[in-house]
Amino acid sequence: MQEINNLREKAKLELEKVSSTKELYDLKTTFVGKNGLVTGLLRGMKDIPAEQRAEFGKVVNQLKEEIASYFDEKEKVLVEKETFEKFEKERVDITLPGVKQKSGSLHPLNIVKNQILEAFCGMGFEIFEGPEIDSDYYCFQALNIPKDHPARDMQDTFYFSENVLLRPHTSPGQVRTMEKKAPPIKILSPGRVYRADDDASHSPMFHQIEGLVVDKGVSLCDLKGLLDEFVRIIFNSETKTRFRPSYFPFTEPSVEVDVTCCKCHGKGCSLCKGTGWIEILGAGVVNKKVLEMSGIDSEVYSGLAFGLGIERITMIKYGISDIRTLFENNIKFLSQFNRRK
Amino acid sequence: MKAPLSWLKEYVDINCTAEELKDKLFSCGFEVEGMDYIASNINKIVTCKIEKIEKHPNADKLSVCQVNAGSYGKLQIITNAKNIFEGAIVPVALDGATLFNNETISNGEIRGVKSFGMFCSGEELGINDDWYEGAGVNGILIFKEELPLGEEVKKLLELEDVMFDINVTANRPDCQSILGIAREVSAVLDLPLKMPDLSYAKDFDVSTTATINVNNLAYDLCPRYISHLVKDVKIESSPLWLKRRLFRMGIRSINNIVDITNYVLLEIGQPMHAFDLKDLERNNIVIRRAYENEKIITLDEKEFALNKENLVICDAVKPIALAGIMGGLNSGIKDDTVDIVFESAKFVRDNIRKTSKALGQRSDSSSRFEKGVDSYTTEIGMQRALNLIYTLGCGKIAFDNYDLYEYMVNENYINTTIDKINGVLGIDVPVENIVNYLERLNFEVNVDGNNISIKIPAYREDIESYPDIAEEIIREYGYDHIKSSLLKTCSITNGGRNDQQNSIENIKNLLVGYGFNEIITYSFVSEKEYDMFKIDKTCKEHKFIKIINPLGEDLSVMRTTLLPSVVRIACSNVNRKNYDGRIFELAKVYKDTRESESDLPTESLALSFATFGAEENFFTIKGVVEGILDNFCNGCKVEYKPSTTKCMHPTRCADIIVNGAIVGYFGQILPSICDELNSDKPIFAGEIFYEELTKYFNDKILVKSVSKFPQIERDLAILIDKNVLCGDIISAISEQNFANLESIKLFDIYEGAQVGEGKKSMAFNFVFVNAERTLSVEEVDSVMEEIRKLLLEKFNAERR
Structure with missing residues (x-):
């Protein structure tokens, strides 16, 4: 159980430090990816007594969801921030002249x-x-x-x-x-x-x-x-x-x-x-x-x-x-x- | 037509101001184009008597005069005039005076001596000897009479008048005289007309017919000819009143006989001529066509060689006058003339006009005849001339005359109805008004219920039927009585443009949408334009027709193509620093397809366009052509083939071919032509033979359903000989009608080291779609394989 709590704290701690979506996705893979740390916990299941295994699995899955939700929240914030930065970079001087569409005329x-x-x-x-x-x-x-x-x-x-x-x-x-x-x-x-x-x-x-x-x-x-x-x-x-x-x-x-x-x-x-x-x-x-x-x-x-x-x-x-x-x-x-x- | 108010007043007691008369004349169809208040500007010029003349102390050529100017007192005037003497009564312009030429006079000092005005010459009063004897002298006008002093000279000399310049329309030659205008004034003011005196005493010892013989051999050109003999004529100066009348009209007084002929022309509108009897060989007068190359010297000493189109008045052997234009030098009035023969004639207007034009000889008489003289005027003109001889007491008037005419229309009537007259106007003018207006205009009117019988005055040859009568009535009644109604008796009709007319507007609007400005240029060009644009005799565009009487060579050839005009305008815009532009003109061209001179040439519409500027090139103008064809020739087979048009860049121009027929061309204009037109920028231009194009018009909208199934796209890049044309590749593929192939588009082309010498790389995009099902990748790829093979076989194109 201690292990689970440690992992949770570790995820929170690491997440705090993330500043871009790229880092975030890497970190997410580290924790909840196919070969991530949380999945790693499940790999240790064979060492758990059989009667506790169900309970353990449940707790690990809860942890997985919990960590995933931390990541989702953080992702929202980061996407918003990055989109904003992207728009900022794309800023144009709207008072520059337009590309002229010539209109003709009858005599x-x-x-x-x-x-x-x-x-x-x-x-x-x-x-x-x-x-x-x-x-x-x-x-x-x-x-x-x-x-x-x-x-x-x-x-x-x-x-x-x-x-x-x-x-x-x-x-x-x-x-x-x-x-x-x-x-x-x-x-x-x-x-x-x-x-x-x-x-x-x-x-x-x-x-x-x-x-x-x-x-x-x-x-x-x-x-x-x-x-x-x-x-x-x-x-x-x-x-x-x-x-x-x-x-x-x-x-x-x-x-x-x-x-x-x-x-x-x-x-x-x-x-x-x-x-x-x-x-x-x-x-x-x-x-x-x-x-x-x-x-x-x-x-x-x-x-x-x-x-x-x-x-x-x-x-x-x-x-x-x-x-x-x-x-x-x-x-x-x-x-x-x-x-x- | 010029008419002085003073003269008009002789026939009508005009009871309104000149301004009011102007408005009245305007309302009845005689627009007063100019009004000159003659001498109204002359001010403070008064009579004075010179009491003492002394030499100027400081100037040899000046005199110092003491004058008595009546109520203006005694004044000192300095003058350089030589013709003055003590006791002379002269006009003096006082301080603040204005002369005829609008110069103003003020007190001054000349070489230390003060002068309080200036003595005036006749010229400074706007007159000469014809107005006052002595006014023409080179010096100061010296009055012959003992006039009161300090009086306004313009009053004493009756200088003031109002000169109307009246626009007389071509249908009213009867108003080309003071009497004619007076008749209209009398009608519009509803005042009686006092006819000029036409009476004279006949001398029964003098006979025209016993003295001379008159023969008219050309009634077709001279419908009426009156001759009247006057014997023992005293050639002398005319009386003052007569000289003054002529002077006002700008005519110099010559002698009484010449003045009478001029006066009658002005007053009655009848050109008159007087022959010296002793110059008439065998006392004969013959009116006939001139012989071929017959010669005459007219009064102004010009010689003319005549032909049978010219009418002459002759004696027994030779021409003595160019009929209606000018008398001969051999028969005019001289100081020793004793007996004269007056001529009053009606010559037909177009013959006088043609002769006058052909010979380049004009006179007051000929320009009067060109407008048309009526037979009635011919008669009263002669009577008035004889009356003046009689009044002036300067000759014995024969009791008889020659009056030669083939037939005489004596009385002209129009029988019509009040309803018809009012029907033209659309209003009901009351019968009593109708009668009143017509009677004022000297029509005799008889009304019987709705019927009206109208006798037309002899001088109104313009009145032919009831609409003319309606016009006479409404111009007196007033056009403000005409009230608006909107075709209330008319059938409903469906208006608007037809299909052809709509297409023209649509094609123009399409071009306007593409950013083109429409231009309009002259239909006639210089023949040099054809050389500049290298349209030689082998081109069908060279079949043009030329104007016989153009304004100049530059505007003499009816154009057979619009392109040169459009290119010229493009270049002129470049010259004016309009660096980019798109222009077009849609107008007629004129081709000489005539078999005889009286046939009309063929007129057809052409559309020409030009583009210039940094963003324009061969493909932008081609895009415009494609746009037009997409819009108007839907479904036609369109090809572009190299064109041989000589005014174009030889490797950058194309013929536009629709369903196998050439409908136009476009490309880059030869740089040398642009240079000649001072344009340093390339010009792209083209012309569409609009009426050829319309044969393939298909602008009906037929909806083709859009497939609901997905389309499959394939790209194919090939390496191919660089001279193979894109159009040939696309048509080779299109001709095969490959299944489900919707479109082919070139999207990249490249030449360079990477693809090797003499080669180019082209990349096409192919779209496949089927209306009823989703296509399989396999079937599309098998078509692509066939295309690849086709290109390999036909063009040796390898896949890249």
Whole structure:
């Protein structure tokens, strides 16, 4: 029995000195391993009188469990301590910069184009994209701009031959749609357009969106409603529209549409040249001749059309003063458009 | 169109301020783009009488004058002017005065003598002899009259006016005149219009038709031609009022006859011309097309060789005017002109435009005709010119004329309904308003219930049907009456993008997700770009079309590939010290597939991309290509084969082959091209022929069940000839369709001394799985054995 007590005390004593799990596991093997000291006690069983052997075995097993529990307790403490030390070693400076995940961006003109398309798609518009190089017929004649028309001087057009040219507007999309599709028609025709102009507010290539509605009984009031909704989505709900008379050969009546200045909200500032209004697009009721040339009965149906410049709206919306910025494609500029609005 | 307020007031008793008129004009479609308050800046310049002139004690060229400036008292003024004399009445700018050119005057001392102002020349008042005789003299303006002293000169000389610069839209050529604008002012202010006087006394001893012969041989280019003879003309200076009108409009007074033609152009909008009768060979006037290479020298002494596209006015033998553009030097008004023939004509606008453009000869007359002149104006223009001859008393006016026209549309009516008009607008404008607005605009209106009959003024050739009428009404009624409604009568339609349009957005968004910035570049490039990128005549990309009238050579070729533009932008970013980046453009390219000039070229979409920066290499851009194909061409057989694209590094570029077809290429751009574009960093780039790729699009999601059973992995390292391509090894294995082989992946490659000259070590990872059962180690290992044998036989690859 003395032997058992000694062993217990010895285990306790040794355990006190242990400072790492590695030492602990070695010590554990020394005491309670297969060939450990406790098991060694059992080996001496043959010297114990037979009647006491059962009792002895029981006591030794108790000792084994007891010592094992001392080790378990100690192990817990040591594991915790060592884990803590390990974490401490792995400490990082969380304020060091992260490994950059580059996010790309759509071009601002396409961000605005998408916003405009989505605004109108929600109102039932489909999208039609026609060719950029088109015939004189689709670019002019079918839009009520015959060869002798002074409106031909309104835009300087790039030509490939007498009848083939770079479209100066997206309006041919109107004609191509009406030729293919019977009313009701609600389409948007976005795309690149070209005019011989190059300065801070004009680019020889720019982008427009043409909108067209052909149905029974559409009027100027519908145009106003449509455009009010559009500016509410593109700018904000406080933005108001204003019509003023204008002239386009393919619409009659024709209007220029102004919106309240998004910078000064109509009070007058440098952006709106003190007027409180900014011109954003041209629109009107589709000229009866244009409907008829495309084979639509102008006594039954009427149409609305509008054409807007994406550059202009983008520049107003994002405060860009020189149109050329949009085509320089400097990544420092483009990367700012990785947000959606 | 420039219009002075003072002139407009001659036809309409304008009862509002210039600012209010500007707003009114704006509301009815005539935007005032500029307003110049003429002479409003001139201040404190008054009349004074020079009472005494003495030499300046310290300066030879200066005089010291004592003047009487009325209520401003007696002043001492120093001047260097030579044309002054004692007793002269002159303008003097007092202390604090402002001149026409905004210079200010203050008291000063010149060489020890004080001066309390400055005498003014005509120029300093913004005028010349046309405004006040003597104002053009090189010196001080000396008044001819005995004017009150100390009075504001700008009041006495009526210098003040407001000049409107009005934007007239192309459909309203009738408003390219003071009278035309006055008609609109009268309508929008609801005030009566006082027409210019068109009356004159005829001299029954003078006959146009008995004196000359006029023949129109080109009605298609000259629908109306009026000639009127005026005899015994006194060529002299025009009256002051006429000179002042022209002066305000920036036109120099020449003589009464020339001034009358200019005045009628401004006032009525009708270009006029006057021929000297004695210059007309056989007293003949013929309107005809020029002969091939026929010559004319115009009034400005320029000679032109003409052709049959040009219209000329001729006498019996020779051209005497370039119709509608400029008179001939051989028949103009001279000091000794006695009898004149006035011309008032309508020439068709596109012929004038083409001739003017082709010859490079422009005039006020030609630019007016280019906008369109109506027949009515042709008639009243002549009447007004004759009225001015009569009023000025400077000639005997023939009682008859030639008025040549093929047909005359006298009266134009539109018969429509109130409902149709209101239907265009979407609101109900009350009938009495409709009638009122139309009558203000000189339409004659007859309403019968819903029906309305409208007679159109002769000068309104733009009015064709009821939508035009609706526009006339709403621009007077006011666009603020239009109320929003949202397509209430329209059918419901289903909107949105179609599948193709969605795919484009999806592919762009994928690239944005990979960190690419979208760029937009011009569709036209320089032909030199093709040389730089080594796209020679053997390449299909060389079939481009060129713009006839480009802004410059740099913007003249419609691009057939986007890659050069994208690489150029990549290099320009490197130049601007944006050291790393990923960019792409998805846009059209244009290929010349035309059989004739009137055919359209083929437009197709292309996708080009470029990457640059420390972390980019051939395999990062390849990863992007693989990502695109994984996403959009699911299940297709994709291969990469060495490409022969000439702008690429010859051993670092690949063609992308999907199901056997080339759909694009990518690789490293030739360093020499980067050098040329001033980029010292390598650029990786590629182009996908988007519409080729879409043929293999399979972006539908079809779920393949994931096996519940464990997968078994095996690695195999081989030693192989270093020139064997990885892709060939993988396809050789894939082609065998080994049972349960799910994927093969290269995970290590090594060349070096350890593996021996001409060899490389490659390590592949193989994954095996079966959807229905757990695989046995034996069956997997037997496949691995077959793979090993295959590689040995095919590539002489040994297990390592």
